[in-house]
Structures are given as structure tokens and as C-alpha cells.
Amino acid sequence: MMNVAAYLxxxxxxxxxxxxxxxxxxxxxxxxxxxxxxVVGFFAVGAxxxxxxxxxxxxxxxxxxNLPVPLxxxxxxxxxxxxxxxxxxxxxxxxxxYLAIATFGIAVTIQLVALNFETLxxxxxxxxxxxxPLTSLFVDRVEANLFFLAMTLAIIGAAYWxxxxxxxxxxxxxxxxxxxxxxxASSLGKNAFAYRLQAxxxxxxxxxxxxxxxxxxxxxxxxxxxxxxxxxxxxxxxxVGGSGNNKGAVLGAVAxxxxxSFSGWFMATVLPSxxxxxxxxxxxxxxxxxxxxVLVLRPKGLIGEETxxxxxxxxx
Amino acid sequence: xxxxxxxxxxxDGAVIGATISLGAIGVTxxxxxxxxxxxxxxxxxTWGGYFALAALSAFAGWRDLSAWLGGPIGPFxxxxxxxxxxxxxxxxxxxxxxxxxxxxxxxLRRAKIAIASVIGSxxxxxxxxxxxxxxxxxDPEYFxxxxxxxxxxGPGLRITADQILLVGLTAALVATLHxxxxxxxxxxxxxxxxxxxxxxxxxxxxxxGVIRATWAIGAALAAVAGVLIGLxxxxxxxxxxxxxxxxxxxxxxxGIGSVYGAVLGGLVIGISESVAVLVIGPEYRAAISFGVLIxxxxxxxxxxxxxxx
Numbered sequence: 001m002m003n004v005a006a007y008l009x010x011x012x013x014x015x016x017x018x019x020x021x022x023x024x025x026x027x028x029x030x031x032x033x034x035x036x037x038x039v040v041g042f043f044a045v046g047a048x049x050x051x052x053x054x055x056x057x058x059x060x061x062x063x064x065x066n067l068p069v070p071l072x073x074x075x076x077x078x079x080x081x082x083x084x085x086x087x088x089x090x091x092x093x094x095x096x097x098y099l100a101i102a103t104f105g106i107a108v109t110i111q112l113v114a115l116n117f118e119t120l121x122x123x124x125x126x127x128x129x130x131x132x133p134l135t136s137l138f139v140d141r142v143e144a145n146l147f148f149l150a151m152t153l154a155i156i157g158a159a160y161w162x163x164x165x166x167x168x169x170x171x172x173x174x175x176x177x178x179x180x181x182x183x184x185a186s187s188l189g190k191n192a193f194a195y196r197l198q199a200x201x202x203x204x205x206x207x208x209x210x211x212x213x214x215x216x217x218x219x220x221x222x223x224x225x226x227x228x229x230x231x232x233x234x235x236x237x238x239x240v241g242g243s244g245n246n247k248g249a250v251l252g253a254v255a256x257x258x259x260x261s262f263s264g265w266f267m268a269t270v271l272p273s274x275x276x277x278x279x280x281x282x283x284x285x286x287x288x289x290x291x292x293x294v295l296v297l298r299p300k301g302l303i304g305e306e307t308x309x310x311x312x313x314x315x316x
Numbered sequence: 317x318x319x320x321x322x323x324x325x326x327x328d329g330a331v332i333g334a335t336i337s338l339g340a341i342g343v344t345x346x347x348x349x350x351x352x353x354x355x356x357x358x359x360x361x362t363w364g365g366y367f368a369l370a371a372l373s374a375f376a377g378w379r380d381l382s383a384w385l386g387g388p389i390g391p392f393x394x395x396x397x398x399x400x401x402x403x404x405x406x407x408x409x410x411x412x413x414x415x416x417x418x419x420x421x422x423x424l425r426r427a428k429i430a431i432a433s434v435i436g437s438x439x440x441x442x443x444x445x446x447x448x449x450x451x452x453x454x455d456p457e458y459f460x461x462x463x464x465x466x467x468x469x470g471p472g473l474r475i476t477a478d479q480i481l482l483v484g485l486t487a488a489l490v491a492t493l494h495x496x497x498x499x500x501x502x503x504x505x506x507x508x509x510x511x512x513x514x515x516x517x518x519x520x521x522x523x524x525g526v527i528r529a530t531w532a533i534g535a536a537l538a539a540v541a542g543v544l545i546g547l548x549x550x551x552x553x554x555x556x557x558x559x560x561x562x563x564x565x566x567x568x569x570x571g572i573g574s575v576y577g578a579v580l581g582g583l584v585i586g587i588s589e590s591v592a593v594l595v596i597g598p599e600y601r602a603a604i605s606f607g608v609l610i611x612x613x614x615x616x617x618x619x620x621x622x623x624x625x
Contacts, residue, residue: 035431037355037438090614097353098613100434101564104355105606108561116599228557232442235435277454281446288443295436296423 009145011261012254016152017213019253022237023159023246024206030244030305031167032199033179034092035100038107039207039234044114044226045083046076046208047215051127052120054216061127062119069133073212080208083110084201092196104228111226126222130215148217155213156250159206163246166202175199229284233260236291242301251302260287320472325590331479331548333586334486338541339559340566340578341493342534348510348573349530350425352433356416357538358556358563359444360409364539365546365555366448367408369457371401391467391477393460394547402543406536413535414528416440441557448553457551482544489537490579497575502529510573558602562589565605569612571619580620584608 021043028034036042050072052063067075083106091102114121121127133151138144166172177185178192186192215221233256241252263286267279294301339361346354375381375397385396420440424432466474497503502525508516509526517523538556545555566585570577585605592604612619 033431035434037434090610094613094617096431097347097434098568098617100353101561101568102606102609102613104564105561105603105609109600109603109606112600112603229442232438235438239435278450281449284446285443285450288439288446291439292420292436292443295432295439296420299432 006142006145009142009149011257013145013149013152013217014214015254015257016149016156016250017210017217018234018237018257019250020152020156020159020213021207021210021234022241022249022253023156023163024203024210025234025238026203026243026246026249027163027167027199027206028203029238030249031172031179032175032196032203033096034196034200034203035096036103036200036203037100037231038087038103038105038110040226040228040230041103041107041110042080042083042204042207043211043214043230044110044221045080046211047221047225048114048121048127048211049076049079049208050212050215051130051221055127055130058127058129060119061122069131069216072216073209076208076212077205078208080211081201081205083208084204085197088197088200092200093193107226107228107231111223111228114226115223122222124223126220126224128220130219130221132216132219152213152217155209159209160246160250167246171195171198232284232291233257233287236287236294238301239291240294240301242303242305244305245301245303248301248303255302256287256290259290321594322591323471324473325594326587327473327475329587329590330583331475331482331586332590333583334483335541335544335582336559336562336566336586337579337582338486338489338537338544339563340570340582341490341575342538343563344567344570344572344574344578345506345530345534347567349506350421350433350527351513352431352437353564354437354534355434355560356437356440356444357534358558358560359441360413360535360538360556361542361545361559362445362448362551362553362556363412364405364409364535364542365551366452366457366542366553367405367539368398368401368543368546369452369459369551371404372397372459375401392481393476393478398459398543398547402540405539405543409535409539409542410532413531417527417531441560445553445557452553454553457546459546459551476548478548482548485540485544486579489540490575493533493537493575502526506530561602561609562586562605565609565612568609568617568619571621574619574621577619577621 021039024042025036025039028036050069053065053067053075054069054072055064056066057064087102087106088099091099115123117123132144132148134147135144138147167175174185174190175195177188178190178195182192214225234253237252237256238249239252240256241250242248260283263283264279267282268276271279339357342360343354343357346352346357375385382397385400388395420436421433424436466476467480468474497507505516505521506526506529508519508521509523513523516526542551542555545551562582562585566581567578568581569584570579570581585608588608589601589604593601
């Protein structure tokens with residue numbers, strides 16, 4: 001029983017970290033209609049930022065400044081935000097699919113850097129010994145995970161509150177107006193490009209924060225953490241949960257990460273270890289089928305976007 | 317570095333560029349006619365290659381047929397078995413695309429959420445690739461393990477007979493596609509839907525037929541690219557996914573909807589990759605097309621041969 005509870009804590013830590021990334025994607029896609037196919041790139045930038053800044057010095061690797069983790073997380077958000085700025089400026093004025101292709105490209109490029117720029121990223125060996133905040137307080141592994149869970153909950157709670165406030169503010173209304181009808185919003189004097197860029201950068205910063213937390217939680221980040229499968233998983237989480245709804249984003253993250261972890265565990269128990277590569281393939285196929293079914297049968301997801309109307313308006 | 321090394325890089329780049337062109341034509345047609353960026357298009361390249369591989373091993377197991385088909389033809393590394401396998405792969409890939417459209421993409425189009433097709437295609441790409449991993453594992457496969465002797469010509473340049481055939485075949489396919497699009501009823505209908513789908517529909521054009529033709533042609537050309545990659549390099553489950561960025565860059569560089577643009581774009585991307593490898597090394601090869609893409613989007617987002625919208 002203790003083991004199950006301990007695993008649940010570990011599971012929830014990861015699920016909520018992905019929930020944070022999913023919230024970032026929800027701001028970009030759910031509210032601003034920006035199609036980001038490079039989620040993993042922004043996640044990886046955040047993860048490596050924390051790895052480089054907060055880990056102890058190591059031979060042959062740049063960085064290792066032993067900075068406190070909270071500072072590393074702020075830097076992770078900044079680094080991912082700047083990356084988003086670089087991708088967003090040339091593409092956000094163009095047709096929406098161009099952003100999709102450009103974000104896909106930046107993620108591929110970041111993956112190559114993760115794999116090949118060894119003095120920065122450690123290449124295939126990755127970067128190790130990434131600390132967690134306040135590690136000295138906890139000797140017990142379970143207690144340490146419990147503390148990390150509490151911290152992640154606090155961060156995701158703050159992010160949720162901030163996003164809800166933002167999307168319900170005039171700023172959020174303009175964002176949705178641009179998503180629905182750019183011409184109409186522009187004709188009212190709203191600078192569609194500026195609003196999109198803001199949403200894109202803030203969303204990417206949340207993805208970077210998620211990446212930073214992940215690096216700190218696992219203690220390791222390597223080129224395998226920059227694969228496009230993660231982008232896909234986050235998208236499935238958002239679509240399953242319901243895009244345009246922040247509760248849906250978090251719920252989808254927990255549900256899909258649950259399905260992913262369970263199917264991984266199930267196949268590891270049922271299949272012999274020689275089939276590990278094929279079991280991994282089956283996991284992706286399973287999640288792909290879930291996405292296909294949700295897209296076809298319930299495109300709004302578990303909880304869809306709420307209808308927003310002006311106070312006093314008659315709801316049809 | 318001597319001139320010959322640079323010329324060789326350009327030549328190698330043009331060979332790779334020809335396969336990129338074949339894939340980019342499908343991307344550009346899908347984008348122009350079905351109006352979405354199809355992230356699953358690369359998988360038709362992968363599946364095309366593996367369909368041919370499956371057909372080849374089926375032929376090899378049938379001894380009478382192998383004997384009748386004979387060995388390699390002339391200077392090439394392959395014979396009739398691969399030609400038949402390639403034809404099988406073309407048909408099978410076109411069928412795969414049509415099935416995928418009928419059971420999945422058609423429903424997403426009906427949902428009227430434009431981007432559902434794009435995220436759906438991203439999902440379909442990963443599922444299709446992992447189905448190949450499920451069947452064949454992740455290790456590389458080859459059509460034949462024979463080493464081909466390259467032909468030497470000019471100032472120390474090398475090219476294999478297979479590579480010459482690859483470039484010639486691509487040129488012939490592009491010319492055929494051009495004739496199809498300009499001279500046949502279906503070709504004209506496809507161009508009509510590309511220009512204005514609503515007007516095409518009210519003019520009595522069979523839009524559903526045009527959509528099927530677009531999938532079939534795109535997947536067939538991609539299958540040829542897959543077979544050519546298997547012939548000149550090797551097959552891996554990730555070849556299609558790895559080619560996605562070059563394909564999109566080539567299609568956008570040439571101008572969305574333009575077949576010649578896609579061919580030109582493919583050659584430019586192939587040659588830039590190959591030349592850039594000499595300068596920055598092979599590790600960042602895949603990022604070259606991203607650099608080219610960002611450059612086009614900044615300078616001329618409608619592409620070289622695209623019309624300003």
C-alpha cells in the first residue's frame with residue numbers, strides 16, 4: 001500500500017509538470033489559436049537552462065554554477081520565452097500553418113543541439129546531478145517527493161490562477177476575438193500580431209518552467225527528453241482534456257499521463273524485455289488512437305471551452 | 317578544399333534534392349488543395365520504402381518467379397524484382413492514403429475545425445512510423461547489400477548508375493505530372509479546386525474525386541521517393557519523419573501549390589544541405605532546411621514561384 005502511495009506521489013509530480021506545459025499550450029492554442037508543433041523544444045530549453053545553471057561544475061561541460069533552483073526556474077522561463085520570440089517574430093504574421101512548420105523546425109534544431117553540442121548539453125549522456133530545491137531538509141525519498149509535489153501544486157495553482165485572470169481580462173477577450181475573426185479585431189484597432197506574440201511567449205515560458213521543474217525533479221536531462229513524442233503527448237493531453245479550458249488542460253494531462261504510464265507498466269509486465277523497442281512503439285500507437293477517437297467522436301474534449309457571453313446578455 | 321569536392325557536394329545534393337522534390341510535390345498539392353500542412357506525408361515515403369521491401373522479400377521467397385525475373389539489369393544494382401516491388405509500393409501507398417482519408421481525415425474535414433487535420437496528421441505520422449517499428453524494428457534495412465561501382469567523370473566527380481536513374485526518373489515523373497495537371501480533365505479539376513473550392517463545387521467539379529486524386533498522387537510520388545532512398549541510401553522507420561522539415565521547406569520555398577516550385581525548392585534544399593555539411597559538419601544537417609525556411613519566411617513568404625496573396 002505504501003508503495004502505491006509513493007508511486008502515486010511520483011506520478012502526480014510528473015503529471016502536474018506536464019499539466020503546466022499543457023497550460024502553456026492551452027494559452028497558445030486554446031485561447032490564441034496558435035499552432036505550436038514544437039512544444040518539446042521550449043520544454044527542453046527550460047530543462048537545459050536549469051541543468052546548466054543549477055548543477056555543480058562538471059568536467060568538459062560549460063555551466064555548473066550551483067545557482068539556487070528557483071533562480072534556475074526563472075531563467076528557464078526567460079530562455080524559453082526568448083526562443084519563442086525568435087520563432088514568433090518571423091512567423092506570427094503569416095498563415096497559421098507556417099507557425100506550425102516553423103515551431104516543428106525549431107524543435108528539430110533544439111533536438112540536434114541537445115544531441116550534438118556536447119559541451120553545453122552533455123550530448124547523449126545528458127547532464128546529471130541537477131538538484132532539487134531544499135534537498136538537505138529531506139532524507140527520505142518519499143518525503144522529498146511529497147515536498148516536490150507540494151511545490152509543483154503551488155506553482156501550477158499560481159499559473160492556473162494567473163491564466164484564468166488573464167483570459168477573463170480584456171486582454172483575454174481580445175485574444176479570443178483575434179482567434180475567431182482577425183479582420184474584425186484588427187478593424188477595432190487591436191494589433192493582432194502583438195497580442196499573438198504575447199500569448200506565444202507567455203505560453204512558451206510556461207513550457208520552459210515545466211521543463212525546468214522536470215529537470216530538477218528527475219535530476220537528469222538528456223537528448224531523449226527532446227524527442228517529438230513529447231510534443232505529441234502534450235497535444236493529446238490538451239485535446240483530450242478540452243482545449244480552451246484551463247481545468248481541461250490539467251485534467252487531460254493527468255488522464256493521458258495516467259494512460260501512458262499504465263500502458264507502459266502493463267506492457268513491461270506482459271512482454272519480454274527483448275520487445276522493449278516494440279512496446280514503446282505500441283504505447284505511441286495507443287495514444288495516437290486515443291487522439292484519433294477524441295478528434296472524431298468528441299472534438300471538444302472531456303471539458304470543452306465555456307461559452308463566454310457579456311453580463312446581462314440573453315443566452316440562446 | 318578543391319573545386320571537385322564542392323562540385324561533388326552539389327551533385328550529391330542534387331540527387332538527394334530530387335527525392336525531396338518528389339515528397340515536396342505531395343506536400344504542396346495537399347496544402348493547396350486540401351488546405352492543411354500534412355505532417356503525415358513523410359510517412360508515405362517510409363511506408364513506400366517498406367512496402368517495396370516487403371514485396372521484394374515476397375518475390376525472393378517465390379523461387380520460380382525470382383528465376384524468371386533474373387538478376388540486376390545492365391549497370392544498375394537492381395533488376396525486375398525491384399521494379400515490380402516499386403510498382404507494388406506505389407499502389408499500396410496510394411491505397412494507404414485513400415484508406416487514411418476515408419476513415420480519418422474525411423471526418424476531420426467535416427468537423428470544420430481547420431487545424432484538426434493538422435494535429436490529426438501529426439498524430440497519424442507518429443502512429444504510422446511506430447507501426448513500421450512494430451513490424452520491422454528500428455534497425456536499418458537494405459534492398460541489396462551489393463556495393464555499386466561509381467562512374468567517374470569530369471574533374472574527379474563520381475556518380476552511380478542508380479543515382480543517374482533517380483534524377484532521370486524524377487524529371488520524367490515531374491513532366492508526366494505537369495502533362496496530367498494541364499491536359500487531363502482531372503488535372504484541370506484539381507487546379508480549379510486549388511484556385512477556388514466553392515466555385516469549383518458549384519461548377520459541377522467532383523470535389524471528392526479531386527481530393528482522392530490528390531491523396532493518391534501525393535502518396536504515389538512519396539512511395540517512389542521512399543524506394544529511391546532505400547535503393548541509394550538505406551531504409552529506417554524514421555526516414556519520412558526526418559524528411560518532413562526539408563519537405564515543408566522545399567514546398568514553401570518554391571511557393572505553396574506550385575509543382576515546379578516544389579521541385580526547385582527540393583533541389584535548393586538538397587544542395588544547400590549537402591554544401592553546408594562541408595562547412596559546418598554533418599551533425600546539424602537537419603537544421604539547414606530550418607535555416608533556409610526562416611530565411612524565406614522573412615524575405616519572401618510567398619515563395620519563389622508563388623503568387624502574392
